[in-house]
Amino acid sequence: MKIDSKLNDLLKLLDEKYGKSGQDINAYLEGLLHANYLNYWDYIQVDTLLTLQKTRTPIADEVIFIVYHQITELYFKLCLHEIYQIAEVKGYMTADYFIARMKRMNAYFRNLIHSFEIMINGMDKDQFLQFRMSLLPASGFQSAQYRMVEICATDFIQLTDKDSREELKGQSLEAMFQKLYWKAGATELGSGKQTLTLTQFIERYESDFLRVAKEFETKNIWQVYLSMPGKYRNNQDLIHELRTFDEYVNVYWPLVHYKSAARYLQRNPEDIAATGGTNWQKYLPPRFQKRIFYPALWSQEEMDEWGKKGLFDTLK
DSSP states (O other), X not given: OOOOHHHHHHHHHHHHHHHHTTOOHHHHHHHHHHOOOOOHHHXXXXXXXXXXXXXXXXXXXXXXXXXXXXXXXXXXHHHHHHHHHHHTOOSOOOHHHHHHHHHHHHHHHHHHHHHTHHHHHSSOHHHHHHHGGGSTTOOGGGOHHHHHHHHHHSOGGGGBOTTTHHHHTTOOHHHHHTTBGGGGGSBOTTTOOBOHHHHHHHHHHHHHHHHHHHHTXXXXXXXXXXXXXXXXXXXXXXXXXXXXXXXXXXXXXXXXXXXXXXHHHOOSSSOOOOGGGOOHHHHSOHHHHOOOSOGGGSOHHHHHTTTHHHHHHHHO
């Protein structure tokens, strides 16, 4: 084989790369002679991936439930990947870079919202009501990655109960943690006590949540936005992406869960408790929570109507 100029240039670059770390390029080239070709199934770890669906019952549709939630967690991982890139930018953040990452996260959540049709209409109701009893006290409420997305998206106080925010201003993250909005959603419907779902979740992740809250106190998405020069903060495309993200996470994502819960768990004259006993009727509708990541980007009228238009659009 004739070594042309392009191949020679590549060899020189490789020699330079390995030489900087004191390595011999010849040893690495020899290793290529013995290395196997890469294939799709090994690279994606398909065989391992397809063994991760461990059902608790022989009921067929439980597999759908597991696979969809695993897909959801992978999307959350992608969102966190984008958030970390935004947080770790060196020097000045440009509007184009910020917009590109927000567009990616909005695409992830848009796919999640639309794909939730699998959970709403993609399982047999009777089968669901049977296998869900074998999952207690586990619940999708216990998604730590989703809570991480929330923590990294906004100032921590925006995740507290809306009626407590004024009194929590200036207080510690630990004090705010005691008033996080989602804790009210994991209470027993009758007694109002914390469910085992909640106590297990807090015991497992409280230190992680507080660590991330501290780490992102000055570099969450909102703080990164505020740190940008005015000409970038006024970029209407960036504002649009931030508002879209706010709606996707805080309106449409809870509402598709509400629609699913209403299909599977609501009965007249009484409702079936959600997995883990979570108070889904009060926890899921965004009009009750008024959880808004970026209130400065919304008018008072828009915030007063928060979640109402989304309810109509999503549940029609």
